Structure formats: C-alpha cells, structure tokens
C-alpha cells in the first residue's frame with residue numbers, strides 16, 4: 382500500500398556565498414595610534430600603505446565590469462575620489478558589510494580595521510601622495526567568467542527581461558527550467574547575473590513542483606514580482622542550502638556529503654534585486670551547475686524564525702519590535718545565517734541561549750540595509766546543544782528620520798511581499814549532529830513554534846500532521862490534519878493526507894470518506910483516487926476499486942502501482958487473465974516492482990492448479 386505524504390513548506394534559499402580573498406581584520410590594537418603618530422605627515426603613500434587596503438577590500442567590486450560604479454585599480458582612480466573614499470570608509474558604508482564585529486565570527490568578513498580607516502583618513506588629509514613605484518603591490522586581476530571553471534551544466538534564463546530605465550528598485554523572480562533527465566547531485570552553483578551594476582543580489586530557490594510556473598503565467602511580463610517567494614513542495618523536502626549571490630562573492634562549494642539533489646523536472650527560481658540605471662537594461666542571468674556523484678550523507682536544514690504576523694507598524698513609530706524563538710530538540714551545528722527585513726529594519730539580532738545559560742551571538746546588525754543583505758557563513762560551525770533557545774529580535778524604524786523609509790510621509794506598514802511592506806525573517810542553516818536524516822524532528826519543533834504564534838494556521842497544523850505521520854504518531858497526526866481542515870475545509874492535500882492516516886490505522890471507512898471528498902473537489906487528484914481504490918479493495922469492494930484504478934491509469938498510464946493494484950483487484954474477482962496482464966504491465970514499467978512480481982507468481986501458480 383502506498384501512503385502519500387504531503388507537505389507544504391515555505392521554501393527559501395539555497396546557499397552559496399563566498400569566501401573572500403580578504404583577510405579578517407582584527408580590531409584596532411591599542412598601540413596602533415601611537416604607531417601612527419610616529420608617521421610624519423606625508424609618510425603614508427598610496428603605493429606602500431593604501432593600495433594594499435584598496436586592492437584587498439575594494440577592487441573586487443571596483444574594477445571594470447564589477448559591481449561598483451567605478452574602478453579603484455590605480456593611483457589616479459583612487460586619488461580622484463580620495464575625499465569620498467575617506468568619508469565612506471569612515472562611515473563604514475564601504476566596503477559593504479553589515480554584521481557588527483563581536484557578534485559572531487564569519488568566514489567571509491569584509492571589514493576595514495579602525496587602523497586601516499585611520500590610515501586612509503590621514504593619507505587623504507596629508508595630500509594623498511603616490512609614493513615609490515617599487516612599493517606598489519601587483520594590480521589584482523579579475524576573471525569575469527566562471528570562477529569555478531567550466532560548469533557541468535549551463536542554463537540561461539529562457540527570455541531576457543527588460544528592466545525599465547527609472548523608478549524604484551525591482552524585486553523580480555524568474556523561472557528557469559533545468560534540463561536534466563536523471564537525478565543529479567549539485568555541489569556548487571554559480572550565477573552570472575549579467576549586468577552586475579544593476580543586480581544587487583540574487584537568491585536561487587529550488588522548485589520541485591513547478592508551482593512557480595503558475596505565478597509566472599499569471600504575470601503578463603517575464604517572471605513575476607515580489608521579494609519573498611513561497612515555493613510549494615509535495616513531500617517533506619526542506620530547504621537546506623543557501624544559494625545566494627552577491628557582488629564580489631566567490632561561489633560556494635558544498636562540503637563533502639552536503640550536495641543537494643536536483644531531480645528531473647525541477648525548476649530553479651532566481652529571485653533578483655534590480656536597480657534601474659537610467660536606461661532600459663536587459664536581464665538574462667546564466668546559471669552554472671557543478672555536479673558530483675557523491676550522494677548527500679549530511680542533511681542540513683534551514684530553520685526559519687519569523688514573526689510577520691506581528692508586523693503592524695504605526696506611521697512614525699521609531700522602534701517597533703518583533704521577536705520569535707525556537708528551542709532546539711537536538712544538538713546541531715549552525716553553519717550560516719541569513720537575516721532579512723525590508724527598508725524599515727533597523728537593529729536585527731539573533732542570539733542563542735544555551736541550556737547552561739551561556740549566550741552566543743549568532744548575528745547582530747545595528748544598521749540594517751536591505752541593499753547589502755547577504756548570507757553570512759560562520760568561520761567555524763557554532764555548536765548549539767539540545768535545549769538551546771535561539772531568539773530573534775528585530776526592530777523597525779517607521780519614522781521620517783529613517784532615510785530608507787519608502788513612504789514620505791511615513792504610513793502604517795504591515796507584513797507583505799512588496800518592498801514597501803515589511804518582513805522579519807531569520808534563516809539559520811544547521812546541521813544536526815545525529816547520524817542520518819533527522820530533520821523531521823526539527824520540523825516538528827518549528828511547526829509547534831509556529832502554532833504558538835498562529836494557533837489556527839493551516840500550514841502549521843498540516844505540516845505538523847505530516848511530520849507526526851512520518852514518525853508514525855498517527856493519532857496526533859490525525860488531530861492536526863483535522864485542525865488544518867478546520868482552517869481550509871476543502872484543501873485536497875490535507876483531505877488526502879488525513880485519509881492516508883486513517884488508512885494506516887485501519888479505519889478504512891473514514892479514509893474512504895475523505896478520499897471521496899478529494900475526488901469530488903478535484904476529480905483529477907490521482908493519488909487520492911489510487912488510495913481510495915486500495916481502501917475499497919481492502920474491504921473487498923472490488924468493483925468500485927476497479928473503477929477507480931482504471932481512472933488512475935487513464936490519467937497515468939505508466940503508473941506501475943496502479944497496474945499492480947488493478948491486477949490484484951482482478952485476481953480477487955477471479956479473473957486471472959486480466960490480473961496477469963496488469964501485473965506484467967506493471968513489470969514492464971518497473972521490472973523491479975517486487976509486489977507485482979510476487980503477485981504474478983501467485984496468480985500463475987493458482988491458475989496452474991485450477
């Protein structure tokens with residue numbers, strides 16, 4: 382008997398950020414100001430002191446074809462903008478890096494030290510001299526093509542999208558079908574966004590159910606709008622990787638055993654933040670996929686904390702706070718973090734409180750800026766033992782003083798997908814320490830937490846039901862499916878799942894009544910019809926069962942299970958010829974179908990006896 386489990390989960394990003402060729406810089410040493418003081422005015426030169434800072438921290442974006450609006454590759458370039466460089470480094474606007482130092486250690490940190498900032502300030506103040514050419518380090522070189530070498534598969538967005546010349550930033554999602562015919566394991570993805578000057582960041586989402594194509598079809602233009610996309614999923618298939626692109630980042634290669642699965646028929650959805658340039662621009666990103674034959678052996682999961690339901694920010698409110706928390710049911714290592722809010726976000730905090738009371742910061746951003754959002758990977762995995770509570774606390778500034786406020790004058794803002802709405806999300810990639818795939822236990826904790834926030838929420842009840850069902854806690858699963866159906870009485874997925882739960886505990890009449898309801902609402906819901914047929918067959922209601930199996934086969938002629946079930950029904954009816962034909966058909970479709978093989982043997986033996 383086949384039980385069909387279904388989950389709808391909010392899908393988000395698949396990882397990929399970068400290590401940068403940047404040194405992690407420490408805080409200013411106590412002695413540094415004394416050391417600086419010993420420099421006579423004018424002793425700092427570009428070639429000796431400033432070029433190393435710029436080449437290492439700025440050139441990655443500020444080179445021809447890079448994300449920055451101008452190059453900073455030689456003395457003339459830098460000299461021309463020296464004053465401005467002093468200002469933007471002093472304010473820490475450049476290089477863009479949001480996390481506060483001391484609140485988590487990240488692998489790809491790109492921050493200037495206080496000492497470096499001071500050196501730039503002095504160099505500018507003292508006349509910005511060039512110095513000896515022998516002191517100049519080699520000019521960095523940048524390869525604009527694939528950073529990881531030739532990909533195993535290159536896919537291009539089917540049609541280019543034209544970004545209008547002006548207006549506000551555009552957040553757009555493009556569906557890219559992936560032409561693989563067999564399942565592959567992906568160890569890295571590279572995104573060539575095309576025009577780097579207008580693409581601020583990009584996220585990839587994996588859509589295994591092609592649900593995004595519907596959204597695309599509903600939108601007259603290419604792609605569909607919105608900043609935060611929900612991808613549907615039909616089985617517990619949680620998002621487990623961040624697939625994120627930001628300018629200047631090196632593509633991420635998954636560690637051994639952490640490749641992700643790419644099925645035939647999967648779409649990738651690229652979620653892009655685009656900034657108009659003053660003239661119409663064509664956008665047609667290209668994605669490179671790097672495969673491995675190593676199947677995954679470690680199963681990370683993205684835990685989401687959020688409290689969008691609490692976001693209702695009065696106009697003018699300066700310090701509006703939302704919180705959420707999650708207590709971990711297992712030992713995990715946190716690998717990376719992705720905080721997300723829109724333009725009103727101000728102070729974003731994520732803190733872990735361990736069972737012994739110790740506090741560990743997971744990230745803190747005191748000057749949130751959506752434009753520079755990113756995934757941050759920890760320099761070393763952060764161990765969070767079972768019983769740790771992760772808490773997020775985000776504050777928002779909806780006053781006129783917030784220069785990024787999209788509304789002038791400010792107005793009331795609630796949660797939503799548009800950039801003028803707000804969001805409060807924190808994604809943490811964790812790897813459970815237990816062997817095997819134990820993510821379902823985390824899913825249970827996440828959904829129970831979701832119920833605390835939203836007691837009547839369909840998704841929370843449904844997903845919790847599915848998690849409990851897969852752990853064979855069927856009575857609990859049934860009561861959550863029923864709650865889910867109270868929220869959405871005609872939801873066929875929940876009706877079918879409830880049917881499978883009843884079927885598993887042998888309450889077939891109830892199972893049958895739920896399956897019947899599904900096929901009334903959606904006659905082409907083949908899984909429910911198949912389950913209905915099997916339940917009827919178990920009750921020896923053979924004729925009815927045959928009708929349903931025939932309908933399944935009409936829609937899915939290559940469904941080996943349906944042929945096997947139909948064969949069984951004919952066998953029960955005393956029709957071995959038809960039975961054999963369907964078992965054989967099942968075996969032609971799937972030669973490894975053990976049940977069909979066994980059934981075929983039995984019916985042939987029976988027939989020989991007769």
Ligand code: HEC
Nearest residue numbers: 438439441442448449450462465466469475476477628629
């Ligand atoms: C991750 C890519 C990136 C890095 C690294 C980076 N920049 Fe920028 N920079 C940009 C982009 C994109 C812009 C234009 C958009 C903006 O101003 O927000 C910019 C703008 C600037 C500006 C103009 C600011 C203004 O107000 O118009 C200056 C000056 C600048 N960068 C200097 C630097 C310096 C100096 C460094 C290194 C210490 C640096 N940048 C590192 C991407 C980068």
